[in-house]
Amino acid sequence: MSLLEETNAELGAPDVLVTPQPLGVGVPSGPPARPRSRGRLIWRRLTQTSRFWVGAIVIGLILAWALLGPLFYPFDAFGRDPLNMGLGPTQLHWFGTNSIGQDLYAQTLVGLQKSLVIGLIAGPLGTLIAAVVGSVAGYMGGVVDRVLVWCINLLLVLPSFILLVILSPLFKGLSWVFLTIFIAGFSWMIMAQVVRSQTKSLRDRDFVKAARYMGVPMPKILGRHIIPNVASLLIIDATLGVVAAILAETSLSYFGFGIRAPDVSLGTLLAEGTSAAVTRPWLFVFPAGALIVTLFAVSLIGDALRDAVDPTSGVNRD
Amino acid sequence: MVLYIFKRFINYFFLSMIATCLAYVVSSLALDPAAKYYGRNPQPTQQTIDNILNGLGVNPDVPVLQRLWEWLVNIVAHGSLGNGVNGVSIVDQIISRAGVSLRLLLIGSLIGAIVGVTLGVWGAVRQYKLSDQVVTYGSYLIFATPTFVIGVLLMIGATVLNGAAGMQLITFTGEYSAGLTGSWWDLALDRGIHLLLPTIALALIGAAGYSRYQRSVMLDVLSADFIRTARAKGRSRNSALVRHGVRVALIPMSTFFAYSFGTLVSGSIMLEIVFSFHGMGEFALNAISQSDINAVAGTTLFVAILILFSSTLSEVLYAALDPRVRN
Numbered sequence: 001m002s003l004l005e006e007t008n009a010e011l012g013a014p015d016v017l018v019t020p021q022p023l024g025v026g027v028p029s030g031p032p033a034r035p036r037s038r039g040r041l042i043w044r045r046l047t048q049t050s051r052f053w054v055g056a057i058v059i060g061l062i063l064a065w066a067l068l069g070p071l072f073y074p075f076d077a078f079g080r081d082p083l084n085m086g087l088g089p090t091q092l093h094w095f096g097t098n099s100i101g102q103d104l105y106a107q108t109l110v111g112l113q114k115s116l117v118i119g120l121i122a123g124p125l126g127t128l129i130a131a132v133v134g135s136v137a138g139y140m141g142g143v144v145d146r147v148l149v150w151c152i153n154l155l156l157v158l159p160s161f162i163l164l165v166i167l168s169p170l171f172k173g174l175s176w177v178f179l180t181i182f183i184a185g186f187s188w189m190i191m192a193q194v195v196r197s198q199t200k201s202l203r204d205r206d207f208v209k210a211a212r213y214m215g216v217p218m219p220k221i222l223g224r225h226i227i228p229n230v231a232s233l234l235i236i237d238a239t240l241g242v243v244a245a246i247l248a249e250t251s252l253s254y255f256g257f258g259i260r261a262p263d264v265s266l267g268t269l270l271a272e273g274t275s276a277a278v279t280r281p282w283l284f285v286f287p288a289g290a291l292i293v294t295l296f297a298v299s300l301i302g303d304a305l306r307d308a309v310d311p312t313s314g315v316n317r318d
Numbered sequence: 319m320v321l322y323i324f325k326r327f328i329n330y331f332f333l334s335m336i337a338t339c340l341a342y343v344v345s346s347l348a349l350d351p352a353a354k355y356y357g358r359n360p361q362p363t364q365q366t367i368d369n370i371l372n373g374l375g376v377n378p379d380v381p382v383l384q385r386l387w388e389w390l391v392n393i394v395a396h397g398s399l400g401n402g403v404n405g406v407s408i409v410d411q412i413i414s415r416a417g418v419s420l421r422l423l424l425i426g427s428l429i430g431a432i433v434g435v436t437l438g439v440w441g442a443v444r445q446y447k448l449s450d451q452v453v454t455y456g457s458y459l460i461f462a463t464p465t466f467v468i469g470v471l472l473m474i475g476a477t478v479l480n481g482a483a484g485m486q487l488i489t490f491t492g493e494y495s496a497g498l499t500g501s502w503w504d505l506a507l508d509r510g511i512h513l514l515l516p517t518i519a520l521a522l523i524g525a526a527g528y529s530r531y532q533r534s535v536m537l538d539v540l541s542a543d544f545i546r547t548a549r550a551k552g553r554s555r556n557s558a559l560v561r562h563g564v565r566v567a568l569i570p571m572s573t574f575f576a577y578s579f580g581t582l583v584s585g586s587i588m589l590e591i592v593f594s595f596h597g598m599g600e601f602a603l604n605a606i607s608q609s610d611i612n613a614v615a616g617t618t619l620f621v622a623i624l625i626l627f628s629s630t631l632s633e634v635l636y637a638a639l640d641p642r643v644r645n
Contacts, residue, residue, distance in 0.1 A: 157330075157337040157625055158618060159580035162587070165606060166341060166614060169348040190577075243462065250464050255591060255603065270467065274592075277470050278477045288467050295462035303458070 055300030123241030125184035134195025168257035430524020438532025576632035
């Protein structure tokens with residue numbers, strides 16, 4: 001068994017559902033009995049699960065908090081309050097202050113913004129790379145396929161965290177945008193394998209063959225016929241990719257390889273808070289809590305999506 | 319079967335060697351070992367710097383492919399990975415540290431795998447019951463928590479516990495208590511206690527992933543016809559579940575072990591740093607901050623060999639479980 005079938009089983013990949021193409025010939029006139037679209041079906045299943053709503057509402061609140069929170073708070077992230085240094089949570093400083101009097105609530109908000117932005121860009125970007133590489137490899141087959149699969153396997157040999165650490169001197173002096181791109185650049189391989197195996201089965205389907213024989217160019221076939229049929233998998237991957245990207249960013253920043261001063265992310269805040277985690281726990285617990293709640297909410301959405309896309313995985317037990 | 323495993327081993331061998339070579343090239347391009355000598359006061363002469371860099375085989379003026387070639391020749395001919403910037407042989411440094419890392423990695427991932435598989439089977443059999451829900455949400459919570467946060471939270475917990483007990487129940491900084499003397503048994507116990515928290519952290523990460531995967535595979539197996547057949551021919555429910563269910567569900571798991579091993583390696587590297595172990599994690603961290611190309615290359619080789627062995631092992635497990643592969 002190859003690794004591909006593996007990942008398929010892991011993601012609970014469904015048999016790809018193909019909407020029948022209207023042929024125009026032999027179709028009775030009058031309003032056609034349109035089958036319920038797959039997208040709407042998934043959406044209906046999704047909105048019936050409580051996990052999805054819990055995750056969506058929590059993540060909505062977190063986004064609103066990160067964006068609007070600073071507007072309703074008197075302190076900024078970098079100013080110092082010399083009268084209240086190293087203080088625990090008070091009515092004035094909600095999350096307390098660090099040893100040089102910077103307000104932790106304001107810092108947590110700024111860090112949360114940065115981590116969210118990186119996650120929301122890097123996750124979907126990784127999925128985009130996976131979709132392009134996977135569909136091209138699966139559709140073209142032959143040498144291209146073999147080379148791409150070989151590259152994927154090569155990238156999977158070493159853990160991506162270690163590769164990112166080795167590469168970190170390259171984006172040391174650059175802005176966080178490059179860190180984001182690097183994270184995305186090392187998080188697409190497994191999904192690309194899934195897309196590839198789905199594409200291989202799709203390319204022999206009649207509607208793809210028809211498009212090919214009509215002379216539709218390859219990029220258009222991929223964009224119009226292949227990608228839409230794996231879209232549900234891609235949406236799940238993009239959602240869970242946000243979690244993975246934020247985890248990668250915070251871990252790299254925590255060990256000093258990611259976001260660097262003067263930028264602040266949840267990872268750098270946690271790195272500063274660790275040494276005092278036992279004596280002044282608020283320095284660690286509040287940023288860690290914000291991070292965990294955010295990631296937990298996103299994974300709940302991802303999990304609900306997965307169940308909505310593939311409701312048959314394991315429920316047909318008597 | 320031997321031929322099959324041998325073929326897979328050769329495949330992984332080439333992949334990991336090429337990955338190591340690529341890592342060597344990338345780290346040579348990303349790191350600048352000369353910079354720290356230019357920053358010294360008084361600045362050494364260009365001649366001295368060149369001599370040092372040439373001695374280490376990391377002079378950026380020599381083409382990187384030539385250096386890679388020399389590095390490889392050195393491995394094959396002398397079994398040497400060159401010297402670090404501190405002048406000590408990389409092989410010696412890795413040998414003195416590898417034990418610390420392997421201890422944590424092997425014990426942690428083994429416990430994680432056993433606990434994860436058990437919880438996964440249990441969750442699948444008791445699907446949607448309270449215990450299943452608790453395990454499911456628990457594993458999501460662990461997924462949502464970065465490795466280092468798990469480590470630090472365990473430290474805070476241990477400190478609270480020590481405070482409550484009024485004595486040093488759990489010690490957790492470093493891999494042993496400095497200056498402790500006593501019998502072999504005392505020293506081993508001391509190391510064991512130091513190993514406790516990082517092992518728990520690593521096992522939690524492993525168990526979270528394995529239990530989710532084992533649960534979904536097990537659910538697929540449970541709805542398969544052969545389970546019903548086994549029940550129909552008179553096997554008890556438990557016997558059908560274990561003999562026919564778990565065994566089949568472990569087949570895809572064996573590949574997942576190999577896949578997830580990389581995550582555990584990076585997880586254990588992070589935990590080593592968090593718990594101030596003098597292992598490969600600290601080695602890699604120092605190597606990057608000191609722009610030590612040979613040390614970085616040595617670390618990646620170490621990791622690649624670990625991955626190579628774990629992949630081969632999972633193939634052996636796969637072949638042992640799935641009779642179709644053996645023929």
